[in-house]
Amino acid sequence: MVRLDGKRVLVLGLARQGSALAHFLVREGAEVTISDLKDAAALAAPLAELAGLPIRYVLGKHPKNLLQGTDLLCLSGGVPLEAPIVVEARRRSIPLSNDAQLFLERCPAPVVGITGSAGKTTTTALAGAMCREAGYTTWVGGNIGNPLIANLEQIGPDDRVVMELSSFQLEIMTVSPHVAAVLNITPNHLDRHKTMENYIAAKRNIIAHQGAEDYAVLGFDDASTRALALDTPAHPLFFSVGVEVDEGAYKTNGELALRLGGRHTVICPVKEVRLRGRHNLLNIAAAAAVCGVSGVPVEAMRRAIQGFSGVAHRLEWIRRWRGSEWYDDSIATAPERVVAALRSFEEPIVLLAGGRDKDLPWEDFAAEAVTRVRHLITFGEAGEMIARVVKQRRNGGQAGKLESITRVATMEEAVESAAQVARAGDVVLLSPGGTSFDAFHDFAERGERFKELVTNLEG
Secondary structure, three states, rough: OOOOOOOEEEOOOOOOOHHHHHHHHHHOOOHHHHHHHHOOOOOOOHHHHHHOOOOEEEEEOOHHHOOOOOOOOEEEEOOOOOHHHHHHHHHOOOEEOOOHHHHHOOOOOOOEEOOOOOOOOOOHHHHHHHHHOOOOOEEEEOOOOHHHHHHHHHHHOOOEEEOOOHHHHHHOOOEEEEEEEEEOOOOHHHHHHHHHHHHHHHHHHHHOOOOOOEEEEOOOOOOHHHHHHHHOEEEEEEEEEOOOOOEEEEEEEEEEEEEEOEEEEEEHHHHHHHOHHHHHHHHHHHHHHHHOOOOOHHHHHHHHHHOOOOOOOOOOOEEEOOOOOEEEEOOOOHHHHHHHHHOOOOOOEEEEEOEEOOOOOOOOHHHHHHHHHEEEEEOOOOOHHHHHHHHHHHHHHOOOOOOEEEEEEOOHHHHHHHHOOOOOEEEEEEEOOOOOOOOOHHHHHHHHHHHHHHOOOOO
16 A cells, blocks of 8 residues: 655546545645646536645646656546556556545455446445444445545444445456455446457456455356456355355345355345346345345345335336336446346336447347337437337347337437327336436436426326
């Protein structure tokens, strides 16, 4: 662990992570410079939060001369490794870090780290709830929304920390948590990582630096994830809803169960789970596995599962309107996640899909949409492409339930169109498959706008 007092640290990106990191670095005695491609007007809120701190700002650009004399370069999640200033820093052998790396190097409590292409936030939130039910003072954060480095001074050695980690954070990290989970690996963020090999390598980093005393919890039902057991010296555990794993958590005979040290223990009947879908059973099994090796009793897991109704914008029920049920799954920013959402319902579906594509394959989505969706409404930048791929699949002769496809420009028009075609007994589902950045700041803002529109439907 590198001492920071007196070090010259350059932070790229003044977002939530950058602000929390700046506070921490100043407390540690570092000489801090923050650079962001946005100007001062666009950064008014974070600049006001940091007012009075001894920080130098360079805004509107990332000039390479900032690297002169820099001891450490810290990247916010939105800054790619291909940025010219980062490329130059690596050429000069300037160390890279981020808020997650600095936190893990200094955290006095055991840390559970969770990553995956889908399900990270639900699994992280539920694992945190399980730890709290067990009576631990529990800190939940990371990519889920709260940069944990802001809480570092308050965390004690007997606490529990549950941390969501994204591929953007992991790709530069050289330290792994005591308990690390990889839920699944499916195509995602290829606009950033370019290839699946790069994306998998970033995810692998969460277990790559573990030791023999650590635990790697892996999704058994996903071949890419299961294979990672060969890439870590840590003790491997698995979770599954298809097979009884030798060590870990699984579904069997209508029950969720845990096996540790060869002992099989029933956690709860599946019928007590409030979340919809096979993917959520996998998330629950993953949370049980990571908590099982973290000292959480099965009774606490059961209480947490029984009381857990999910996280906002993740198959979140909004309202019943004229006999149709409306759900917000704005978190679905990849086609694979939409497929999982569609498989959570038996009812006829009116699907709202669109946003901005991340250079991902849509063929499996199209096959599922033709089979399960009654009416497809596409919107945003990717709307035309999504409609075209689904039409090609339907015109190719695949039999299914799809009656019609409507192309609109905006979320407002999509909700209006859905209200016109929805019938009693339908599920109306916002599960976009693309990012929100064509029209919204993030998926949460998109989901909140959808909920507002749906709540305001008359009748």
